[in-house]
Amino acid sequence: MRSGYPLRPAGILLGVLDAPRRVPLQWAALCLLVFAALTWAVTGDRSPLDGFDQWGRRSEDWADENAPLVEVLRAIELGFNTIGMTVLTSLAAVWLFVRGQRRAAAFAVFVMVVTALATTVLKLWLGRDRPQWQDTVGLHDTHSFPSGHASSAAAFAGILIVLALLFVRRSQLRRLATGVALLWWLLVCADRVFLGRHFPSDVVGGSLLGAAVVLLGLAVLDPRPRSIAARNQPLPEVFVSQRRLAVVLNPIKVEDVGQFRAIVGDLARESGWSEPVWHYTTVEDPGTGMAEKASVEGADLVMVCGGDGTVREVCAELAGTGIPVGIVPAGTGNLLARNLGIPLYIRSAIDVALNGQDRAIDLVEVSGDGIEKTHFMVMAGMGFDAAIMEGVNDDIKKRIGWVAYVLSGLKSLMFPAVKVEIAIDDEEPTIHRARTVVVGNVGYLQAGMPLLPDAAIDDGLLDVVILHPKKFLSWIPLATRVLARSTRVDELIDRRTGQRVVLRAHTDTPRQLDGDSIGPGRELRMECIHGRLLVRVPR
Template identity: 75%
Template sequence: MTPASRNRALGGAALAAALFAVLGFFVTRDRAPLDAFDTEGRRLEDWADDQALLVDVLRFVEVAFGTIGMTVLTVLLALVLLLRRHRWAALLVVVVMSVTSLATTVLKRWLGRDRPDWQDALGEHVNFSFPSGHASSVAAFAALLVMLLVLFVRRTSLRRLGIVAVVAWWLLVCLDRVLLGRHFPTDVIGGSLLALTVFFLALAFIDPRPRSIAGKAEPLPEVYASEKRLAVILNPIKVEDVGQFRSLVASMAAESGWSEPTWQYTTIEDPGTGMAERAAVSGADLVIVCGGDGTVREVCAELAGTGIPVGIIPAGTGNLLARNLGIPLYIRSAVDIALNGQDRAIDMVEVGGDAMEDTHFMVMAGMGFDAAIMEGVNEDIKKRIGWVAYVISGLKSLMFPAVRVEIQIDDDEPTVHRARTVLVGNVGFLQAGMPLLPDATIDDGVLDVVILHPRKFLSWIPLAVRVLAKSQTVDELIDRRTGSRVRIKAATDTPRQLDGDSIGVGRELRMECIHGRLLVRVPR
C-alpha cells in the first residue's frame, strides 16, 4: 500500500471516529440537540405496528442478520477468499468483523444508553442501545463487500449493481432496527460510523490486494542473455482506463528489470495477428497480451513456434485459457506472473472444416448445444452483465435438437452417435468451471472428446451431477474419447464454436493437436 493510500484510509478512520465521538457525547450526556430526531423512531415504530406482513419481514431480517447470521457470513466470506488465495483480504475480513463486534460490545456497556421504551414487545431487547450491534456488523460487512467489488469485479455495470445491492442491504437492516423500535435512529448511525472507523483503520495497515507471486522467489536462470525487450498487445475495449493500465505495466516492468514496453492495440479488422507478427519481427523477448479469449488465441497462434513466451492478462468474459493455466484474474497479479513467471510449453490445435478457413484453437472446439449458446449470446447484454448473458442464452438453447454425428479418432474406424453437443478440449475446465474433461491437460499432446446426449429435459440434471462429480462412467448420456487427431462430421448443418467464439454452421470439424507448440508464462 502506498503512503498516499494509507493516509487516505487513516483520514477516513479519523473522520468517522470524530463523528462517532460527537454523536456519542450528545446521546449519552446532553441529548437535547437530537431529541426531536430520535423521537421520530416512535412514529416509525407505530406505523410499522399496523403492517402485520411488514413486521414479519422485519423480524426475519432481525434474526437473519443477528450475531449468528453475521458470524456465518464472515466465516463463509473468509473461506471463499482463502480458497481463491486472497489471504490478505481474508485476514482483513476477520480483523474488521472481530474488532467491530468487540468494540460495539465494549462501547455499549461503557456508554450505557437504554433502549427506546416503545420497542416491539416480541423478543424485547434489554441490553444497552448505543451503538447498534446489527448496524455496526452489517456496515462493516458492507464496507468489506464494496472494497472486494472494487478490487476484483472489472465490469463496471456489475460492480455498480453489486454496490447498489450492498448499500440497499445495509439500509434495510438499519431501517429494521428503527421500525421494530429496538434502537433510536442515532444508534444505527453510531453503529455504522463505528464500523467505518474500524474498517478504514484496518485498511491502513492490512493491504487486501494479492501480493507479488514472484517477488520473493529467486530469479530464474537465463538460458541466454537477452535485452529483456517487452512488447504489449492490448485490446483497448477490455480495460476501463488504458492510461492507468499502461502506467501499471510500465512501472511493474521497470521494477522487474524489463525495458520500456512497446504498445500495440488490436482492432476489429486485426484482433491480434498483425501485432504479434510485428512484435516477433522487432525481436521482443516477451509478449504480453491483454484481452479476451479471442485476442489471446490470435496472438498465441502467431507466436507459436517462435520460442517467444506469451504473458496472458485475462480481461474477457470467459478467460478459459488463463483459468486452466492458473493465471489469476486480478490484473496486478497477472502482470506479475507475465513478467516474472516461468515458461511452460503447451499444446495448440490446428482445425479445419467445411465453409471455414483453416485456423487453430487453444482451449476447445464444439458442435451443437454449446455452439448454439455462443451463437445466441446478445452482445449488448454481454457488455452489460458479462457471463450472465451466456446463462440466458443457455436456457434458451437447452433443448437444442440432437444430431447424428460421425466421429473418428486418429486412424480408428469412425463411430456414429446421437448427440446434442460434441466438445473437443485441450484443457479440463470449460465455461463456468465445468469439469467436462477432468483428465485433460494442456501439454499432454492429446485431445479429449466428450459426447453429450440428454434425451429429455430432465436428463440434464443427472448429466450435471455426473459432470460436477467428475464421474468416469461412460454411456449414451456421456461418452468420452481421446486422441491426437479428431474428425467430427454431422448429418445436418450444425452450429460450431472455437474457444467460445461462434464460427457459424457447418457439418465438419477436423482437429490435430500440435504438442508443445507455444511458450506461455505461468505461476511458479
C-alpha cells in the same frame, strides 16, 4: 502509490483502494471525528439531537400498528445479531481462504473483530440507556450507543463492497453488488429504529464506527493478493535478456485504458521489466499483426489482454518462437486462463504474466470447409455448443457476461441431433448421432464444469466427447454424470482421445473455436502440436 483493479473509481472506497495509505487514514479520521461530535451530543446533559431521536418514537409507533411488519423486523434482528454476523463473517473468511485470497480473509476478520470490540467498549464506557419505547418482545437492557447491529452491518457491507471492487470484473455487477450491500445495511439500520431498540443517533453512530474501521482496515491490511515477486525468489534465467515487454491489448475489454496502462507500467518497473511497448487490436486484426510486430521487435515477453479470441490469435502467432505469452483475461469465458490457473483479478494476472514461470502447452491446428487454416487453444465444437455461441446476444453479453451463454443454452437445448463421422488418428472412422461433439485441449468449462476431466493442455492429445441426449429430460442424467466425472461411456456420453481428430457432419452444422462461432459447415480437421507454445503461469 498502490495501484489495482477496478479501473474506474466511483465513491470513497473505490478511490482509496488505489491510493496511498494516508488517504484511507484521512477518511477514517473524518468518520471518527464526526462520531466523536455525535458522541459529545448524545451524552451528559447536552441534547441537541432530541428532536431527531424523537423521530424514533414515531417510527416505532407506526411499525407497531403493522403486525406482519413487526414479525419481519424481529426476523431481521435475529438473523443479523452477534451470532448471525459471526456466522456470516466466518463463512466469508473461509470462502476467501479456500479460494487462496488469504489477505482478503484476514482483512474481513480484522474489520469485524475490531468493530465488535470497539462497539462493546464504547457501549460500556458511554452507558446510554435504551429508548423507553422499544418493542416489548425481547426487550434489550444493555447500553444503546453506538448500535452494534448498525456498526457490524456497516462494517460487513464495507467488506462486501471492497471484495466486489477487487474481484468482480464487470462494472454493472460491481454496481449491483455495491447497491445490494448498501440496501442491506440500510435495512438493518431501519430495523433498529422501527423496533425502538435504538435511537436514530445510535444507528448513525454505529454506522460511522463501522465505516471508520473498514477504512482503517484498508490502511493496515491490504486485501489485494500479494505479488508473486514479493513472496518468491526470482527464477533463474537460462540466458540474460533485456527484459523487453510488449503488450497486446484489446481496448474494448478494459474499462479505462489509461488506468490499465498505468497499472502495467508500475508493476513492470517494480518487477524489473522495460517500459512496455503497446499494441492495440482492431476489428480488422484481432491480434495476429500485433503479436508478429512484437516478435520482430525482439520482445522477451508478450502480455495479451483480451478475451479468448484475442488470446488465441496472439498465442497462435507466437507459437514456436520461444517468446512466452502472459495472459491477462478480460473476456467473458476466459477458459484458457481458468484452465491454467491464471487469476481473473486483473492485477494478479499482470503479476503472474511478469513474474510467473513458463510452461510449454499444446496448440491445435484446425482446418475445415469454408475456413482458412487456423488454430485453437481451448476447445472446438460442432452442434449444440456452437449453436449456443451463435445465439448469444452481444448486448446482453456485455451487460451480464457469461449468464448470456446460459440463456442462449436454454434456448438451444433441443438442437437437433446430426449424424457425424469421427476419425481418430489412423483408426477407421465411426458414425455417431450427436447433439454436440466437443474436441478439447483443456478439461473445464465455465463454473469449473469438468466436461473433459482427463484432458491436459500439455499431454500432446486431444480429448473428444460426444453428447446425445435423446429427450429434453435426458440432459439431467447427462449433467449429473459430467459433474460426477463419470468414466462410463454409452450412447448418452461417449469419449475418445487422439492426436488427430476429423469431424464430418452429414449436414451443415454450427461450429465454434474457443467460444467464437465460425459459421456452419460439415468438417473440422484438428491436430495437436505438442508443447508448441510457452505461457506464463502461477508459481
